[in-house]
Every structure is written in structure tokens, then in C-alpha cells.
Amino acid sequence: SQELEQSPQSLIVQEGKNLTINCTSSKTLYGLYWYKQKYGEGLIFLMMLQKGGEEKSHEKITAKLDEKKQQSSLHITASQPSHAGTYLCGADISAGNNRKLIWGLGTSLAVNP
Amino acid sequence: EAQVTQNPRYLITVTGKKLTVTCSQNMNHEYMSWYRQDPGLGLRQIYYSMNVEVTDKGDVPEGYKVSRKEKRNFPLILESPSPNQTSLYFCASSLSLPSGGNTIYFGEGSWLTVV
Numbered sequence: 752s753q754e755l756e757q758s759p760q761s762l763i764v765q766e767g768k769n770l771t772i773n774c775t776s777s778k779t780l781y782g783l784y785w786y787k788q789k790y791g792e793g794l795i796f797l798m799m800l801q802k803g804g805e806e807k808s809h810e811k812i813t814a815k816l817d818e819k820k821q822q823s824s825l826h827i828t829a830s831q832p833s834h835a836g837t838y839l840c841g842a843d844i845s846a847g848n849n850r851k852l853i854w855g856l857g858t859s860l861a862v863n864p
Numbered sequence: 865e866a867q868v869t870q871n872p873r874y875l876i877t878v879t880g881k882k883l884t885v886t887c888s889q890n891m892n893h894e895y896m897s898w899y900r901q902d903p904g905l906g907l908r909q910i911y912y913s914m915n916v917e918v919t920d921k922g923d924v925p926e927g928y929k930v931s932r933k934e935k936r937n938f939p940l941i942l943e944s945p946s947p948n949q950t951s952l953y954f955c956a957s958s959l960s961l962p963s964g965g966n967t968i969y970f971g972e973g974s975w976l977t978v979v
Binding site: 753782784786791792793794796799801839841843850852854855856857 | 904905906907908909952954961962965967968969970971972973975
């Protein structure tokens with residue numbers, strides 16, 4: 752199974768609705784990245800969280816890190832068609848004596864006008 | 865403007881014909897890496913480089929080579945491409961190790977098809 756699970760895998764919402772995407776790690780999180788990707792295109796940085804309880808916002812997107820649960824959530828308020836795309840989380844985890852970055856499989860979001 | 869530039873963006877090639885995907889960043893970043901992205905498997909790291917002349921294998925290095933002769937460039941070389949290397953490839957860079965809380969910048973991706 753994946754070391755970094757994203758849920759849901761896909762999501763269809765009506766424009767204006769709120770939504771939440773979760774990213775859960777099986778290992779201790781030292782940091783968590785959120786990116787957005789349009790199909791076949793590059794990854795656009797949204798935000799990075801490092802401390803437990805940290806919460807960051809950018810426009811209508813808010814992300815929070817729960818270190819105890821080894822989980823991060825990404826919340827979009829009043830979704831718009833421009834929010835459509837795939838959201839990827841990347842986790843900075845411990846790997847032996849080193850750290851490594853692992854990635855979730857993504858959550859595909861469609862927003863219906 | 866901060867950029868990671870990959871070329872080519874799209875390529876169809878034949879099995880066994882050597883190819884190079886170039887990657888260049890204009891941010892004076894020390895850390896660069898290559899990923900491949902496949903459906904159901906997500907992003908997997910191929911190789912990374914901590915600085916000039918320092919490279920190391922990622923999770924899926926077989927069939928690939930890299931070099932880091934200059935700080936800004938990190939080409940990915942497929943000496944003898946095979947169909948299982950058909951994928952979407954991303955180059956990425958950051959100021960130093962991503963574990964330092966550094967923003968990772970990605971290129972726009974290179975679609976490679978090996979027939």
C-alpha cells in the first residue's frame with residue numbers, strides 16, 4: 752500500500768461548494784507539500800507546512816498539518832471552475848538515517864459550473 | 865522569473881535510440897532531481913543531485929543516467945530507451961534539500977513515448 756494516501760481519489764463538486772482533500776502518511780511527517788497539476792502539465796506549488804498545527808491559506812485554499820494524526824488536509828472554500836485539476840501532496844519523511852520525499856497519487860477535482 | 869525549463873516537451877522515439885532530456889534552472893539552486901509520473905504509481909524519483917558533480921540514485925534509476933557538470937543544468941539520459949520508459953518526466957529544483965523546508969520548483973514536464 753502507499754506510504755502516502757490521498758483521499759478521495761476523485762471529487763466532483765458544484766461551483767460554490769466547499770471541499771476537503773486529505774493526505775495521510777504511514778510515517779512521521781517532517782513537512783508536507785501541496786501542489787496542483789493540470790492534466791499533463793507541471794506542478795504548481797500551493798503551500799508547504801512544517802509544524803504541527805500549522806495552517807496556511809492562499810486565496811480560497813487552506814491547508815493544515817496535524818502531526819499527531821500524520822495527516823494534512825486541504826480545504827477549498829466556495830470552489831470555482833479554476834480550482835479544477837489534480838492536487839498532489841508530498842511528504843518529507845524519515846527513511847533510515849536520512850529523509851526522503853514521497854508523493855501521493857493525487858486527488859482529481861472537477862468543479863461543475 | 866524563477867523557472868525550471870525542460871526540453872523537449874514532447875518526444876516519440878524508437879527503442880534503443882539514445883536520447884537526452886535537458887533541464888535548466890535559473891535560481892542558482894543546489895538540489896535538482898528527475899521524476900517520472902505514471903498512472904497509478906504517482907511521482908517516482910529517478911535521480912537527484914545535491915550539487916555539481918554530486919548525483920545519486922532515486923527510487924527508479926534503472927535505464928537512466930544523469931550528469932551535473934554545471935549548477936544550472938541536470939540532463940537526463942536514456943542510453944537505450946525501452947517502451948517501459950514511456951512516461952511523463954519532470955525535472956525539479958530547490959535551494960537545497962527539500963527536507964529543509966525549501967520550495968520545490970517543477971518544470972512543465974516532458975512527455976516521452978518509446979515505440
